[in-house]
Amino acid sequence: NAGVTQTPKFQVLKTGQSMTLQCAQDMNHEYMSWYRQDPGMGLRLIHYSVGAGITDQGEVPNGYNVSRSTTEDFPLRLLSAAPSQTSVYFCASSLGLAHTDTQYFGPGTRLTVL
């Protein structure tokens, strides 16, 4: 199993540009989520999904869209990038939200918005 994969690893955007951060998992996990990590702020939940076709907002959803058309993929879209979205983005997945379900993180995407 490849686990949780994210592409790209690094990205530089100009203000106003749009892009999609890709996330895929091959573990047949139902629960997937996106976090952003900023210095001193920890990991903040952007959006999450409990299964294909179901998404919901986390703590910091503004400026981001998600969709979950398949169990495997959970892309994060930045509609109009802003410098405040400069961050490291992590995708994570788990079988579900049961006590024994470990959440696995991808390697991250480092995004810079100029």
Add this chain to the structure above:
Amino acid sequence: QQQVKQSPQSLIVQKGGISIINCAYENTAFDYFPWYQQFPGKGPALLIAIRPDVSEKKEGRFTISFNKSAKQFSLHIMDSQPGDSATYFCAARADKIIFGKGTRLHILP
């Protein structure tokens, strides 16, 4: 109410010493409390976790202590080693997982 407060922000411990990181929460709906370890350039990885019906869980040198009445839990790293130097996050889960802000731990050789 959804917050998880973590302290300290950073911690320096001598090799062989005990590292202690503390977390507190408000939401009584949280039912699962994991700790994650993150090395530079990597994603977080689950280290150890506890349920609120247990007061302590130990795995090797890592122990979680849980105080349900005080809504506090802590991670203890015994015999801390330089390889333990990393950022540690506590978290709490209800319908989603909320993370603390992290503690950067440095173990002096």
